[in-house]
Amino acid sequence: MKIMTCPINGPRPISEFITAGAVKPMPNPQTADDLTWADYVFNHDSVPGVKREWWCHTPSNTWFIAERHTRTDEIVRTYLWEAA
Amino acid sequence: MTLLTSPLADVLRSRPGTRQELNQMSVLTQVPDPKPAETLGLADLSYLTRFGVKGPQSASWLSAQSIPIPEQPNTWAALPEGGLIARLGRSEFLIEDGPDSQTVPRLAAACNSPPAQVYPVLRQDAAIALCGQATQNLLRQTCSFNFQSLNLTEHPVILTTMVGVTVTVIPQPKSHHPIYRIWCDNTFAPYLWQTLAEITTELGGTIIGTQDFIPYTGQMP
Numbered sequence: 169m170k171i172m173t174c175p176i177n178g179p180r181p182i183s184e185f186i187t188a189g190a191v192k193p194m195p196n197p198q199t200a201d202d203l204t205w206a207d208y209v210f211n212h213d214s215v216p217g218v219k220r221e222w223w224c225h226t227p228s229n230t231w232f233i234a235e236r237h238t239r240t241d242e243i244v245r246t247y248l249w250e251a252a
Numbered sequence: 253m254t255l256l257t258s259p260l261a262d263v264l265r266s267r268p269g270t271r272q273e274l275n276q277m278s279v280l281t282q283v284p285d286p287k288p289a290e291t292l293g294l295a296d297l298s299y300l301t302r303f304g305v306k307g308p309q310s311a312s313w314l315s316a317q318s319i320p321i322p323e324q325p326n327t328w329a330a331l332p333e334g335g336l337i338a339r340l341g342r343s344e345f346l347i348e349d350g351p352d353s354q355t356v357p358r359l360a361a362a363c364n365s366p367p368a369q370v371y372p373v374l375r376q377d378a379a380i381a382l383c384g385q386a387t388q389n390l391l392r393q394t395c396s397f398n399f400q401s402l403n404l405t406e407h408p409v410i411l412t413t414m415v416g417v418t419v420t421v422i423p424q425p426k427s428h429h430p431i432y433r434i435w436c437d438n439t440f441a442p443y444l445w446q447t448l449a450e451i452t453t454e455l456g457g458t459i460i461g462t463q464d465f466i467p468y469t470g471q472m473p
Contacts, residue, residue: 169396176325176341177411181396184413227418228326228341228411 174225175232175248188222191233218244258298259378259438260445269461274299274351279462286464292384292457294448295465297433298441300335301356304373305363306344313370314345317362319355321345326409328422331355338409338422346375346420346435351462377420378441380448382432383468386455391432393451399423404430417444424469431468 170182190212195204213219216239223234223246235244256277258264269283277299286293305314311321319337322329328338334350349356363372382390391399397412404425411420417440422433436444449459 180412183396225411227413227420230341 172223172234172243173246174228174230175246175251176230177225177228180225184225184227186224186226187234188224191220191222256299258296259376259441260296260298260380263442263445263449264296264459267459270463274462275301281461281463283459283461283464286458286460288456288458289384289460289464289468292386292390292452292455293382293460293465293468294445294452294457295381295383295460295462296445297379297381297462297465298377298438299462300351300379301349302375302377302379303347303356303359303363304345304375305347305359305366305370306373307369307371308343309367309369310343310345310371313367314347314359317359319347319359322407326411327407328409329407336422338420340409340411340420344373348379376438377435378438378445380434380436380441380445381465382434382448383426383429383465384457385429386457387429387432389455390448390451394448397421399432415444415447419444426468 171179172182172185173179195208218235218237221234224231232248234246264280269280271278272281279299320329322339325342328336334353335348338346395414402408417436420435423430
């Protein structure tokens, strides 16, 4: 069983988690030009490596950041957004 | 007066036993043969009154209402008049009365006009209790969390899934075997109950009433 460590609830089976994708700073939709906004919406970094992702422990609704290697699926570390 | 309905009323309706009206709810209090509960007992405690509150100021508001606050997230504390308070994460709390305490009605009245950043949460959970020597066996079959790794003196609150249902679990150390209090969303309650009841029967246990459950609790917080 694959285990992920929630910063609040501790080690839990991966089935208790969902992910919401990579952490990407959003440009201001009021001021960004079309090219910048299209780049934010459509282009993603697909190069394998350690990526920062949003994850949620669903039973407690705890959202946090996980650093995960997208080639090996190794979870390097997890922490709350405030601790980033 | 309107009679309230337990989320488990339908699945318990055909169960033989004594019923009483407690907290405006018809409650199964005693069954003809509660003896197998020494092996494993399953009880519906949904009649206990509950109150939820969340928000950045919820801890200070509860302190002002003379409620003891568990310091760490995901821990619980007993209330002085009976019942318990569970800290769910950092800024959300579940308060449940014991059989004889009246803390929840007092808090609900005080929260009619809540201050800023204090938000009452409607709690219509199903409240289930497990007792007996085979509880660990049932938990191993239904849950991916290892409850035997817990230090119960730290009063842990576990938010996890049980047969796919999101549950809040509090193990309470008692004289022989810990009892397990389980809360879940009321819409999932019949499925969770029926699954737990089938496993309970397989393991030689039984469904019991609230009065039958008391010997396993001592002074229930």
